[in-house]
Amino acid sequence: MPALRTEITEIVTGLGMLGAIDADAALASRPPELCNVPDDVWGRVRDASRGGTHRQEFAAAFANGAAFLKARDALRNRRPITIEWRGPRRAPGDNVVPADLHVDHVYLVSCKYTSQILRNASPSSLFERGLAGAQGEQSGDWYELVAPDAYQSLYEETRADVGPGAGLPPRASDLTSAHRLLLKRALADKSVGRGGPGYRELADRVAGASADRWRESLATKADRERMLWRLLRMTAAPYFVLGTADGRSLRVRVETPWEWRLRHDLRRFDVWAGEAGQPVVHWKAVVRDRTGGGDVDVDGHVEVRWSHGRFAQPPEAKVYLDTPHHRVPGYVPIS
Numbered sequence: 258m259p260a261l262r263t264e265i266t267e268i269v270t271g272l273g274m275l276g277a278i279d280a281d282a283a284l285a286s287r288p289p290e291l292c293n294v295p296d297d298v299w300g301r302v303r304d305a306s307r308g309g310t311h312r313q314e315f316a317a318a319f320a321n322g323a324a325f326l327k328a329r330d331a332l333r334n335r336r337p338i339t340i341e342w343r344g345p346r347r348a349p350g351d352n353v354v355p356a357d358l359h360v361d362h363v364y365l366v367s368c369k370y371t372s373q374i375l376r377n378a379s380p381s382s383l384f385e386r387g388l389a390g391a392q393g394e395q396s397g398d399w400y401e402l403v404a405p406d407a408y409q410s411l412y413e414e415t416r417a418d419v420g421p422g423a424g425l426p427p428r429a430s431d432l433t434s435a436h437r438l439l440l441k442r443a444l445a446d447k448s449v450g451r452g453g454p455g456y457r458e459l460a461d462r463v464a465g466a467s468a469d470r471w472r473e474s475l476a477t478k479a480d481r482e483r484m485l486w487r488l489l490r491m492t493a494a495p496y497f498v499l500g501t502a503d504g505r506s507l508r509v510r511v512e513t514p515w516e517w518r519l520r521h522d523l524r525r526f527d528v529w530a531g532e533a534g535q536p537v538v539h540w541k542a543v544v545r546d547r548t549g550g551g552d553v554d555v556d557g558h559v560e561v562r563w564s565h566g567r568f569a570q571p572p573e574a575k576v577y578l579d580t581p582h583h584r585v586p587g588y589v590p591i592s
Contacts, residue, residue: 261301265311266318266370267357268294268302270499271340273322274332274360280319281306292341314370317506321499324508325366330591331497337361354496365496369507372500375488375576380561383574384471384538387480388487398571399561401429403466404459411455415567419443432568441569457534463561464530468538471528481526485542486514488557488576491587498588503581509588517587520547536561536572544586555580 269280271291277283284306287299305311325331341359355376356365380399382388400408412429419425423443425436432440475481491514500507512520524543531537542555556579563572582588 261305262311262314264298265302265305265314266500267368268298268342269315269318270322270366270368271342271358273319274326274337274340276326276336280315283319290337290340292339293344294342298344317370317501318368321506321508324506325497325499325591328508328591330510331364332360354492354494355490356496365494367496367498369498369500369502371502373502373577373579375490375557375578378574378576380467380572380574383559383576384467385474387474387484400459400463400572403470404462407455407459407462411459412568414453414455415440415444429568437569441566444567460534460536461532463536464538467536467561468528468530471538475526475528478523482523485523485526485555486517488540489585489587491517497591498582507582508591509582510591512587512589521545521586522547524552531558546586553584553586555585
């Protein structure tokens, strides 16, 4: 179930498109145009409004929806007939538009409030397959695959910290789901298995090996260009992103790769290992504006990390955008 804050920002963005005075007025009665919102979700959002919580989120989301209603690049003051909320349902297929709202079966809207995360993927899908195909598919445990010795050394450190009575196997490769659950519970104790030279060694080796494999997969300019489009979530269909970022409203249309190539040219795409407390790989694109605007840098990074605790599950790759959205070639501010 998504967090209340996510429900508020997505649903109230849609409500703002219906022409009410403010969010409180929009929530006074449930509009028939808003579809696919379960009764319990509507009740949570309405109660949060009445209780005075998340006021900043309510105001920002409603303002973005209202701006979308008025924008020349969007609804042009035409009240929508249907606004479908996707909610927590995972979209089927590959490389789909990351839309939270479908407006009149035409406008696709992604709601992004204060998050710099572009996507979550398996490390193998990013560093070896360039985000082509199913991005959640795991090719085993990435840490064990690219840094087996450091992975085993960290496991031995952790196993010693947990204690011999836990019944953990000597080899990390022999961990079962029951062992992983046991480790997750044991490592919830902040005094067990925290820090140590083993994790820093693993982080450095994973970052280096990940950067090397990613670089090898980007052999041609076409590979690098497709990689940038996929990182920036450009798809065959244009869509809109409404939200907040860097303390300002975020209201952009995301171009298709075809549109992007008409206006821009990729000069360079570089990746390199970072030095941090966890495995990090940095990426940078240098893009030339074909209309004479010069070169623009687009920066980001990838964190390769356990999301549910050490050894609990295979790690994931979280892709971050470090450049402000409004400066990214292909993210066009709407007016």
